[in-house]
Amino acid sequence: MPTQLTAAMGKKITPEMEIVARDEGLAPEDVRRLVEEGAVVIPHNNGRSFRPVGIGKGLRTKTNANLGTSSDELSPENELLKLEAAVEAGADAIMDLSTGGDISAIRRGILKNAPVPVGTVPIYQAACENLALEKRLEDISAEDFFSVIEQHGKEGVDFITVHCGVTREVVKRVENEGRLLDIVSRGGAILSKWMRYSGMENPLYERYDRLLELAREYDMTLSLGDGLRPGCLADATDRGQVQETIVLGELAQRARKAGVQVMIEGPGHMPLDQIEANVTLMKRLTHDTPFYVLGPLVTDIAPGYDHITAAIGGAIAARAGADFLCVVTPAEHLRLPTVADIREGVIAARIAAHAADVCKGVKGAAERDNLMARARKSFDWNLQIKNSIYPPHAAEVRASSKPNDESVCTMCSALCAYKHGSVGEKA
C-alpha cells in the first residue's frame, strides 16, 4: 500500500492531500510537492479513518496535546474526557502517553474516539510491561521494542515518537561535557540506561531499516524523538543535543528515501535567546523536516505556570520555523494534568501558534486579528467573543462583570478609548 510520501513521489495527489490543501488554502499540487520534499507530513495510519491534518512548511502551525495515565493516576474514563477537552479547545493532534493501567485498552479507546491524528511513544509500553513483570528496565529485549511498535501500527496509531538518535556516541558526548540535569526525556533515559547495562547500541538506531519497514507498512509517521533534549536552561544547546540533531538529520533522510513520513522533535528547556538559532540549525541539518517542539520553556522556575513559559518559547520557535507545538500544561513538573489543565495548555499553545502564524504569513491569520480590531471598533461583542481563541471563556469573563453601558466593558466604562479615540471624528 502506498504511503502519503510514496504517493507524492509518484506524483499522485491523495484524498488526504486534497483535504489538507482545502484547509490551508493551498493548491493540492503544492501540498503534494511539499509532502514529496518531506517538508510537510500528513500523519494518517492507513488503517484509521479521520479528517487528516498537515504539518510543516507553509501550513498553519499545529498543536498537539499529550494525554495518558500514569501509575498514580490511571482512570481510562478521565483520559477520554481529556481527549474531548483537548479537541474542543482546538488541539490539532493528540498523543496517548499512558504509562498506567491497561495501556493497550486505553490506547484503543482513544484511537476509536479521536477525530484527530493520534501519536504514541511505544517504548513507554515496553518499559511498563517490563516493570510490571518486576524486571529491570534494562532487561527489555530489543525485540520488545519492535513488537510494541508493530502492535501500535496495527491498531491504527498515526505517528510514533522513536528515540533513534540516542546512540552510544551521542550519550558519550553528553557524558564528556557534563550536564546539570542529565537526560530528562523518558525515552532517552530508558534507552541510555539500557545501552549502559547491555553494552549494546540503541536497537532503534542499529535496526532502523526494520523500523522503517514497520512504519511504511501502516504509513505511521515517525517522530524522531529528542532523547537528549535539555531539561534545564543550563543544559540547552550543548554538544550532546546538537550531536543528536545531526544523527536525526541523517535518519530523516533515510526515512524519506524509504517512503516513510518523518518529523523531528525538539527541546525542551532553553533561554529565549537560543531558540531561533536552534530552529535554524535543526531545519538546516534535517533539510526542512517538519519540526515538533515541546516548549521550549524559557525558564525553569515556573512550575504551575509552564503553559506560559512554553507559550513564550513556542511563539518564538514557531515564528523561527517550528511547525508543530506540543502542549505544555500548567501541571508540568507537578502532577499528571487534569482535564482543566489540558484545556488551558491547548489554548496557550494555540495562542503561541497563532501569534507566529501572523508573522509567517499563514493564510487567514492576520485577517483574524483584523476582524477582532474591527469588532472592537464597532462595539460588536458577539463577534469579539465568537472570534476569540476560546469563546466560552471570553463569554464567561465578559458576563461576570456587567457594564452600565452595554457597548463598553467595565475596565474603562465611560472613559472607553474606542469611544473617544476616533481620529476621523470631526467637530
Next chain:
Amino acid sequence: MPTQLTAAMGKKITPEMEIVARDEGLAPEDVRRLVEEGAVVIPHNNGRSFRPVGIGKGLRTKTNANLGTSSDELSPENELLKLEAAVEAGADAIMDLSTGGDISAIRRGILKNAPVPVGTVPIYQAACENLALEKRLEDISAEDFFSVIEQHGKEGVDFITVHCGVTREVVKRVENEGRLLDIVSRGGAILSKWMRYSGMENPLYERYDRLLELAREYDMTLSLGDGLRPGCLADATDRGQVQETIVLGELAQRARKAGVQVMIEGPGHMPLDQIEANVTLMKRLTHDTPFYVLGPLVTDIAPGYDHITAAIGGAIAARAGADFLCVVTPAEHLRLPTVADIREGVIAARIAAHAADVCKGVKGAAERDNLMARARKSFDWNLQIKNSIYPPHAAEVRASSKPNDESVCTMCSALCAYKHGSVGEKA
C-alpha cells in the same frame, strides 16, 4: 530639594541609590552614574517613604500592576485588596488608574498602604471630574491638567503618565496614514479629542516646562505616555507611533536637563516580529531612557488570555532591552480585573521578565534556574516549591495529586526520567 537625578549630576550617592545598588548587586557609584546618564530611574516622591526600586539598564526587569476603579466597579476596599495581591505576587510597582468613585480618596488610601512606587495618570482624574460635572471631555481647561498633576505630586505620587507626545503634528500623521483601531490609549484619546475641539496644541507639550517644574518639586518621575500606541496588530509601528517616539525622545532629553527623572512608555499590540525593532528604535531615539512597555500583545484574538499574549511579547521586549513590564491581566478587553486577575497577571509578567533577565545577564537570574535544576535532580520538593515563581500555587498543585513514591510526581510516576536518566550512573 534635589531630585535623584540632580543629586546624581552633583556626584552625590543618595540613600535610595544605595538601596538599589544593594538589591541589584551593583556598586552604588554605578547606580549613581546610570541615574546621571538617565539610563536608570528611581521613582520616589520626596514626600513619601517606602523601599525604593530602580528601573533601567543593567537592572532586573521590573513589573508594574495597574489597579483602580471604573465607573462600573468602584469599591475602594477592593482596590486595597488588589494592591495587597499585586505586592504579594511580586509586583515591583503599582499604578492607581481609578476612574470611578472618590478618586482622590482611593489614591490616598493606596499611597498610604503601598510598600512600592505608586504611579497615576492624572489626566484620568481631570476627565472624570469633568464628566461628573456633565461637561464634555473637551471642556477640560488646560489649567485643570496642571492642577491635578500638582495635587498628585503633593500627595506623594512617585511617577505619572503624561501623554506629552500627543501633539497636533503626531495626530495628523495618524490621520494621514489611517488606522484600523484609531487611538486606544485613554490619555491619547482624551487629548486628541481636546485638541480637535479646541483647535489648540496639547498643553502638556506646549507648557512642558511648567510640567517639569512640578515634577522636579516632588521628584515625580515622568512616564511619557505613548498616546498613539497601536491597539491592534495592523496599526503597529505606523508613522504616527514612530513620530510620537521621536517627540518623546526630545522631551526626555529636556526632562533630564531640568533634573527630572523620565521613562518612556511603549506599545501595545504588535506582531512578534516587530518587537525587537521597536525596542531598538525606542532606545536609540530616546538615548537609553528606561522603557516601560504594556505588553506588547502579540495577537488581538485572545481576550480572556491576554496575560499570555502579553507574556510572550513582554519576554521578547525585555530581552531586547525593555526595562519595565506593565502587567496585563486575563481580564483585559473584557472587564475590570478582579483580585485573582491581578495575581495571575503579575505572575505572568514576572515570568516574562525573568526569562529575559536570564538572557540579559542580570545578576542572580540564571543562578535561580540552576538552583531549580539541582532541586529537581535531588528530588528536593521543598526547594522546588520555595524557589518557584509563586510558591503557594506550586504547592497547591503538587498537593492536589499525591504520588505513591513521594520523591516523584504523578506525571511520570515510576517512569520519572530523573530516576533513570543519570548519565553518570555506572553499571
